[in-house]
Amino acid sequence: MLTSQTLEILRALRLEGMAQGLEEQRHQNDITDLDFEERLGLLAQRQWAWKENRGLETRKKYAGFKIQCTLEELDFRLPRGLKRAQIEQLRQSQWVNENRNCLITGATGTGKTFLSCALGHHSCVLGHRTLYYYVPKFFRALQIARADGSLPQLLKKLARVSLLIIDDLGIASVTPQQYRDLLEVLDDRHGQGATLITSQLPVEDWHQIIGDTTVADAIMDRLAHGAYRIALQGESVRKLKARSAPKKKPSDLKSQGSQ
Numbered sequence: 001m002l003t004s005q006t007l008e009i010l011r012a013l014r015l016e017g018m019a020q021g022l023e024e025q026r027h028q029n030d031i032t033d034l035d036f037e038e039r040l041g042l043l044a045q046r047q048w049a050w051k052e053n054r055g056l057e058t059r060k061k062y063a064g065f066k067i068q069c070t071l072e073e074l075d076f077r078l079p080r081g082l083k084r085a086q087i088e089q090l091r092q093s094q095w096v097n098e099n100r101n102c103l104i105t106g107a108t109g110t111g112k113t114f115l116s117c118a119l120g121h122h123s124c125v126l127g128h129r130t131l132y133y134y135v136p137k138f139f140r141a142l143q144i145a146r147a148d149g150s151l152p153q154l155l156k157k158l159a160r161v162s163l164l165i166i167d168d169l170g171i172a173s174v175t176p177q178q179y180r181d182l183l184e185v186l187d188d189r190h191g192q193g194a195t196l197i198t199s200q201l202p203v204e205d206w207h208q209i210i211g212d213t214t215v216a217d218a219i220m221d222r223l224a225h226g227a228y229r230i231a232l233q234g235e236s237v238r239k240l241k242a243r244s245a246p247k248k249k250p251s252d253l254k255s256q257g258s259q
Contacts, residue, residue: 021046059124065132066167067117074118080110081233090119090228093126096163096194101223104198106232112198115230116165119196128162136172142181151181159188169199170209179215186222197223202231 003026010019021043025031031039060068071091076084095102102119104112116132123130133141145154158164164185189195201209203224210216 015047017047017049017051018043056124059129063120063124063130063132065117065120066134067114069114069118069121071118071122079234081231086230091122093123095228096123096128099191099194101194101227102196103203103227104230105202108200110232110234112232113167116167116196116198120163120165123163130163131161132165135166135168138166139172139174139178142178155184155188158185159192161193163194163196164189165196167198169197170201176212179210179212183215183219186219190222203229
């Protein structure tokens with residue numbers, strides 16, 4: 001059978017990874033040194049890697065991260081109280097497997113969003129379906145779904161993901177009804193999925209921003225019990241990096257202006 005026909009069959013069978021691997025083997029002069037089973041094994045590995053990469057890209061797109069970043073990009077040298085041991089513990093993703101929560105707090109610019117997206121990306125790498133929401137968009141989605149009758153479908157979607165990330169709790173004005181909707185989301189997910197929430201406010205102040213004591217107690221009971229907590233400290237990461245960056249000489253500025 002001609003190689004072109006083999007490639008067509010592989011692609012018809014949706015074995016794109018094997019097809020790409022076969023095309024690459026055709027241009028490798030030393031490939032004939034390998035026997036049939038060794039070459040077949042390489043093609044099988046290529047198909048597996050292709051499938052895994054495609055799955056990862058699909059999960060990342062579904063998650064909708066605000067920032068595309070990884071745990072490897074975290075800078076532990078910055079003075080913000082981020083401990084490597086904590087991150088290594090979360091990297092194992094046992095907390096996601098056990099449907100536990102993670103609460104990240106800190107002032108604006110300390111890296112809460114970056115860290116939450118990096119943990120979310122790692123969750124995707126490990127095969128977990130993940131979903132990211134910035135708080136204003138999260139509550140807006142709930143409000144719209146309640147108005148147009150699609151709330152049950154949205155709640156089902158939120159309940160299904162292995163990791164739900166809600167970024168910057170407390171930044172937006174939220175109605176009592178929206179907090180009751182959040183409680184329903186957390187209740188559906190309790191024991192079924194992990195939830196990561198970031199906020200500028202300490203966890204101890206979340207009761208105050210929720211307002212309704214009964215709803216606040218119920219939300220905090222589902223969120224805080226047994227949760228991993230990371231309290232980021234210090235100044236904005238952007239300010240720290242700007243301050244440590246080498247200052248440009250006047251001659252450099254003139255050179256840039258002329259480009």
